[in-house]
Amino acid sequence: MxxxxxxxxxxxxxxxxxxxxxxxxxxxxxxxxxxxxxLWLITLSSPEDVPLITDRRTYKEFRIDAETGDVKAMKVRSxxxxx
Numbered sequence: 787m788x789x790x791x792x793x794x795x796x797x798x799x800x801x802x803x804x805x806x807x808x809x810x811x812x813x814x815x816x817x818x819x820x821x822x823x824x825l826w827l828i829t830l831s832s833p834e835d836v837p838l839i840t841d842r843r844t845y846k847e848f849r850i851d852a853e854t855g856d857v858k859a860m861k862v863r864s865x866x867x868x869x
Contacts, residue, residue: 788855793826797848800857824852
């Protein structure tokens with residue numbers, strides 16, 4: 787089984803593979819979570835491309851097979867405000 791550091795590296799490598807479609811600058815690690823059985827959820831963020839707004843970010847969740855390290859899915863993640 788891969789560890790969390792490897793799962794994060796796999797998510798970052800996936801972003802680099804699609805550099806024509808995904809922003810490459812200022813990528814941040816936001817969350818990691820291990821879900822039984824054998825799935826890492828890795829959330830990365832990047833700046834949103836909105837003129838004059840510099841603090842908005844887009845969040846992407848990567849589902850990574852904890853056994854093989856393969857990226858199984860990437861999806862846009864929306865965040866809700868904590869109350």
